[in-house]
Amino acid sequence: MRALDGVTLDVKRGEVLGLIGESGCGKSTLANAVLGLLPSQATVEGEIWFCERDLLRLSQTELRQIRGCEVSIIPQEPALWLNPVLRVQTQISEVLRAHLPMSRKQRCERVTDLLHEVGFDQTARICEAYPHQLSGGERQRVVIAQALACNPKLLIADEPTTKLDAPLRLEIIDLLSKVCQSRDVTILFISHDLMLLAALADRVAVMYAGRVAEIGTIGEVFRNPLHPYTQGLQRLARSSLDVTVTKQELPILPGDSIRPVSAGCQFEPRCTERMAICVERSPEEVAPEPDRSVSCFKYGG
């Protein structure tokens, strides 16, 4: 079972790269591959370069120094991520203790600073609280504080807002964009929500069935999508936000969710513009414009 197939991506320093795709397309697998968190039966081929080091060639010890420090993750479900029997204070200082030479007092101060940074006023209450005493939004802020603890260079946010309600979602997005500006951190933001990405990301990579369908700046991809899958998504997002039309069917992408195809383009079964060549082999990545790439035979493939 191939979860990712020939994914080539680069995240530039200081940018927010959005990674979008439906469930099962390999977004989270990619994130976990970067962090070396895939289960032991998984084999990863290729190269993952981070600050002039190939993460796949590092030993577990070296990787452990990078993970949580230079590269950290904001998980989807903070309720499952946080340890239920440790106070917030302990959980955040644990990260600091693992990576930075700091005294207990310094760690305490740093935790308070971090909690301030993610928007808490009563830091004392939060420090003393156990995860179950916090609301969903508060818990998400706590894991963001934890992720920021060691000044990471790269932050991987794996659908950090999926379990939150709409207003809270926006607060978290605001917080992330603030963090991004004030700290010069690079963010890989994984989501299936086009609207959230539009609010936060600089560039976007669209994934379908373990492959990158299209990459470009957020404006270009949303204004002029090239890949038929992105085109369908954009049409759908546009009409699903249109408050003037109610009780009307949405322009859906035909066919069921991702099912691996043995040969040819993975999107072919759902594609409205399929050609004869689409069933024969899978398309190569082409760059119709600078800083833009698409995998589809329509553009030469």
Place this chain on the structure above:
Amino acid sequence: MADKHGTHERTDALIRVEGVSKSYAHGRWARSKRVAAITEISFEISAGKTLALVGASGSGKSTVARCVTRLERPDAGRICFDGTDIAQLSRYELSPFRPKIQIIFQDAVTSINPHFTAAEAIEEPLLIQRKSRRERRLIAEKLMHEVSLSPDWLSRLVTEFSGGQRQRLAIARALATRPQLLVLDEALSGLDLSTQAQITNLLLGLQQSHRLTYLLISHDLTHTIHMADSVAVLSHGRIVEQGRNQQVLTTPQHKETKKLLSAVDSAQSAFVRASGAFA
């Protein structure tokens, strides 16, 4: 059907909820403090229409769903279903109403027994109705077809289906008893955009063909735009605004509604900025 609690009323509303309140004990002891989850909730839905109940997490949406489906007994108030007050009926008295009111939960992954095959999941409610094996299979095949799943997949395990497909299965299961009212408790949340749209279209189609009435519960107004006829906004257990869908979306009055809408607005404006849509 007349009984000691129910009274016959002539009204075109399929379900009318009047002044329903529910509180839960805070803690395990009999004398512990009670927390009011919902207070004097009133709304009605006409047959074949959709009411969207929206609110932030913790506003009491799911308690309303549990009271309407009588998974919980409300402390006070009336729930008139098709002219009968079902709010205080006993388990036995409720049994004729159970098939007519069905609920679909957010997480189809956990709401269906993972050891079941698709056929078992759909046929279970029919088993309770003592339908024969043959009849059950026929109905299951028809339902699979209606939710656009292949009837050949009936023997597959529930765990072999994807998230969107499982939500379809949950819909098929809910339809098995030929309900009049379907409560959709966050049934669209947690699905990605294209799956969400597919389920939306499926539900709209089923509403037409089966004359179903929906109570759609969501924290996200974007889910309700295309489904609802009217909207009720819930805040801290009370309904703070209620009106026709278009009206609430375009001229919101209460600050809670505005807060929920601002999420839609800013998503929309970010999207417009990026894509130039609507221009």
